[in-house]
Amino acid sequence: MAVLTPAGRARPRSAGFEMGVWYLIRLSGLALFVLALAHFSITHFVSDPAEQTSAWIFDERWGGLLWRTLDWLMLQMVVFHAFLGMRTVVSDYLKGGWRTATLMVLYLLAFLVFVLGTVAVMSVPGGPVA
Amino acid sequence: MLLRYRGGPGMLAWAFHRIAGVALWAFILLHVLDIWLAAANPGLYDEVLAVYASLPGRMGEALLGAALLYHALNGLRIIALDFWPRLTRYHLQLWYASWVVFFLVGIPGAYLIVAPALGLPGLKG
Numbered sequence: 001m002a003v004l005t006p007a008g009r010a011r012p013r014s015a016g017f018e019m020g021v022w023y024l025i026r027l028s029g030l031a032l033f034v035l036a037l038a039h040f041s042i043t044h045f046v047s048d049p050a051e052q053t054s055a056w057i058f059d060e061r062w063g064g065l066l067w068r069t070l071d072w073l074m075l076q077m078v079v080f081h082a083f084l085g086m087r088t089v090v091s092d093y094l095k096g097g098w099r100t101a102t103l104m105v106l107y108l109l110a111f112l113v114f115v116l117g118t119v120a121v122m123s124v125p126g127g128p129v130a
Numbered sequence: 131m132l133l134r135y136r137g138g139p140g141m142l143a144w145a146f147h148r149i150a151g152v153a154l155w156a157f158i159l160l161h162v163l164d165i166w167l168a169a170a171n172p173g174l175y176d177e178v179l180a181v182y183a184s185l186p187g188r189m190g191e192a193l194l195g196a197a198l199l200y201h202a203l204n205g206l207r208i209i210a211l212d213f214w215p216r217l218t219r220y221h222l223q224l225w226y227a228s229w230v231v232f233f234l235v236g237i238p239g240a241y242l243i244v245a246p247a248l249g250l251p252g253l254k255g
Binding site: 008011026029030032033036037040044045048049050052053054055057058075078082083085086089109113116117119120121123124125126128 | 148151152154155158159162163165166168169170172175176179182183187188191195198199202205206208209211212213239242243246253254
């Protein structure tokens with residue numbers, strides 16, 4: 001049984017995996033409130049898409065380790081938040097074998113996004129560093 | 131579930147949150163792929179970037195920004211109500227306040243994103 005909360009999905013009553021997911025969605029959401037909104041503001045208001053060529057990314061934006069680290073942190077938060085959120089959506093609409101199969105595809109996609117994003121944030125033109 | 135309207139701001143807030151969330155998830159798939167191209171195939175990345183910087187691309191980004199801003203503001207409202215249930219007494223005020231912030235930030239934001247493609251004055255002159 002779940003405890004009814006007035007706003008979001010009910011918080012699972014017993015401590016365990018589902019409780020962990022419930023908190024992780026909210027904590028990663030808070031992190032993304034700062035990281036994703038800052039990211040969108042920087043790429044659209046501080047800079048402009050027209051100037052964000054590959055050369056600009058590696059000379060300016062990812063010229064130092066700080067922004068690469070922050071962007072990698074954002075990637076981790078996004079992978080947790082977006083895919084746990086999609087897990088909730090899928091579980092709401094699908095049941096049984098279809099749910100299991102769709103969730104497997106979803107988790108595989110999450111892994112691919114994490115790997116591809118990690119390779120991207122650790123790369124210079126020509127391929128990954130080291 | 132999404133189509134069975136039960137009425138009230140709570141239901142609308144939930145439906146918008148879900149639609150925006152799924153849209154943002156889909157964009158993440160595209161965005162990780164295009165940023166991966168920046169190093170893997172710089173020439174192709176620059177071509178994709180030109181689409182982002184075009185008028186249709188910028189209109190898409192304004193919509194993306196709207197989805198992100200709504201999902202962020204409503205998510206904050208959910209977290210506040212989940213962790214401080216006594217705020218529920220003011221849930222309608224919180225709902226209206228999130229829309230005030232949405233339009234106050236969103237309208238100038240959308241203008242600034244689209245302006246360069248229309249030759250209108252923006253942040254870059």
